Amino acid sequence: MYLTMGWLLASLSITLLLARGAIGYAHRRGMLDQPGQRRSHRLPTPRGGGIGIVVAMLVCLPGVLSGLPAAWPASVVAGLFAALLLVALAGWWDDHHSLPILPRLAAQLLAVGLFSLSLLATGLSWWWLPLLLIGGAWSINLHNFMDGIDGLLAQQAIFVGAGLALLAWAAEQPALAMAAAVLAASALGFWWFNRPPARIFMGDVGSGSVGLLIFAFSAMLWRVEHALLWPALILSSTFVVDASLTLLTRMWRGRRWYTAHREHLYQWLVRRGGTHARTGAAYLGWNLLIAAPLAWLAWSHLQMALPITITVYLGAAVAWLALKRRCLRRHLPRTPHVAA
Numbered sequence: 001m002y003l004t005m006g007w008l009l010a011s012l013s014i015t016l017l018l019a020r021g022a023i024g025y026a027h028r029r030g031m032l033d034q035p036g037q038r039r040s041h042r043l044p045t046p047r048g049g050g051i052g053i054v055v056a057m058l059v060c061l062p063g064v065l066s067g068l069p070a071a072w073p074a075s076v077v078a079g080l081f082a083a084l085l086l087v088a089l090a091g092w093w094d095d096h097h098s099l100p101i102l103p104r105l106a107a108q109l110l111a112v113g114l115f116s117l118s119l120l121a122t123g124l125s126w127w128w129l130p131l132l133l134i135g136g137a138w139s140i141n142l143h144n145f146m147d148g149i150d151g152l153l154a155q156q157a158i159f160v161g162a163g164l165a166l167l168a169w170a171a172e173q174p175a176l177a178m179a180a181a182v183l184a185a186s187a188l189g190f191w192w193f194n195r196p197p198a199r200i201f202m203g204d205v206g207s208g209s210v211g212l213l214i215f216a217f218s219a220m221l222w223r224v225e226h227a228l229l230w231p232a233l234i235l236s237s238t239f240v241v242d243a244s245l246t247l248l249t250r251m252w253r254g255r256r257w258y259t260a261h262r263e264h265l266y267q268w269l270v271r272r273g274g275t276h277a278r279t280g281a282a283y284l285g286w287n288l289l290i291a292a293p294l295a296w297l298a299w300s301h302l303q304m305a306l307p308i309t310i311t312v313y314l315g316a317a318v319a320w321l322a323l324k325r326r327c328l329r330r331h332l333p334r335t336p337h338v339a340a
Contacts, residue, residue, distance in 0.1 A: 004178065007064055011056040011182040015189030018052035023193070023200045031095060033201055045198055048095045049190060050206010053157075054088040056186040057213065061179055068175040072220070079118025080216050083111035087140060087212045091204035101258055105137070108208070112136030115216055119223055136215045142243035143211030148267055150198035150276040152283060156239055157187035157210045159287045163235040163295060164217045170299065171224050180217045183210075196276040230305035231298040234312050238286050241316040242266065265320055268327035290315070 026032065026046030033047050062081060065072045090107035093099050116132035147153040161184030168177035190206070193199045202210075214236065222229040233240070246264045250257040262271060269279045294312050298305035 003068075004181075007060055007178055007182055008185045011060050011186040012189045014056040014059060015052035015186045016192065018055055019049040019190050019193045019200060022046065022049045022051055026200065029096070031203075043197075045201055047201040047203040048092070048205055049193060049200035050202035050204075050209060051088075051092065053183075053186045053190055053202075053206050054084065054209045056189070057084060057183065057209070058088075060182045060186075064178045064182060065175050068178055070173045070175050072175060073118075073122060075118045075121060076115075076220075079115045083115040083216070084209055084212060086111040086114070087208045088205050091206070091208045095203040095205050108137050108140050109133060111212065112140070112215070115212075116219075119219060122223065124223065132219065135219075136212065139215035140208045140211040142239060143214070144204060144207040145243045145246070145264065146239050146266070147202050147207040148262075148264065149270055149279060150196035151191060151194050151280050152266060152276075153202055153207055153210065154187050154191035154194045155280055155284055156236075156287075157214070158184045158191065159284070159292075160214055160235045161185075161187060161217075163292065164214070164221065164232060167221055167228055167231055167295075167299060168217075168224075171221065171228060173221075173224055176217065176220050176224070183213055183217070196280070198276075225302075227302040227305050228299070230302075230309040231295040234291050234295040234298055234309055235287075237291050237312050237316045238283050241313060241320055245317060245320055265324055265327070268324060272327050286316070286319075 023046050026048050031047050032044040034044050058081065061084070062077055065077045065080070066074065086107055090099060090104055090111075094104060112133050113129075116129055116136065119132070120126055120128060143153060143156075146156070161180045161182075164180035165177045165184065168174075168180055187210070190202065194202065218229060218232040218236075221232050242265045247257055250261070250263060255261070262268070266279050266283065269282065270276060274282075290312065294308055298308040301308070
């Protein structure tokens with residue numbers, strides 16, 4: 001019990017201290033996100049506060065995954081550590097100096113590849129590698145895409161981290177459960193400075209790292225029991241659906257899908273007049289009222305987990321389409337949309 005509380009307090013404290021320090025550092029270095037047509041904030045805001053989450057996880061993960069019951073092999077721990085370090089370094093560079101898309105993607109694929117190879121080496125078929133690469137790279141990027149308003153990604157990391165921790169604990173995986181709980185605690189520390197109105201943004205160093213860790217912990221659950229992937233995916237349903245449908249829509253319309261924009265549903269809700277806090281509450285409402293109960297249902301009926309997951313994602317897609325159409329009807333006549 002004391003060891004558990006120690007790891008949680010360590011991750012929370014490290015993140016609080018470094019996120020607070022990152023505010024002054026960003027001001028000194030001129031790392032400020034300026035308001036603009038493709039952004040949802042109105043005041044210049046420091047970025048790069050996610051470094052607190054990264055350092056907390058780098059400090060805590062090796063001890064948690066190696067030192068608690070149901071410990072993971074050293075190769076998997078090392079693979080995850082190296083992957084997190086690589087994604088964080090690419091994000092930290094991008095927060096200081098814009099990193100072109102191809103080097104950034106190459107770093108992400110290399111990071112996901114390192115972790116995936118270490119996981120597959122525990123006895124899984126190597127045919128899973130392409131799916132792991134795609135899933136990991138998409139998780140990194142979709143969490144980056146969804147980090148566009150105050151507090152949204154931080155609260156999602158708290159929710160998904162806590163949910164994955166419960167799933168791992170139920171699967172008798174204390175080490176993995178604590179690793180996910182440490183992520184939730186660290187995200188809580190960052191949320192304190194990122195809640196509306198945000199004093200600092202997570203930046204690419206944090207958003208990409210959170211995406212990698214959520215992918216990694218979900219993949220590790222899948223390694224323990226393949227069917228546990230479905231409740232894990234349900235926990236992330238809001239972010240996956242919003243990011244995926246927005247990307248597909250932009251590609252279908254011939255837009256430059258890889259450039260900054262304000263076409264995610266959460267951005268449209270803010271553009272329609274909703275506050276950052278109210279929009280975040282809507283996403284949290286889905287998580288608590290829909291995702292959490294149905295993730296539990298999928299976990300308690302693993303033979304039905306896939307149909308339940310499909311139902312959740314179809315429901316989320318219908319809700320996304322309905323809300324997006326409502327936002328467009330209300331907003332387009334007054335504020336013509338400028339394509340990226």
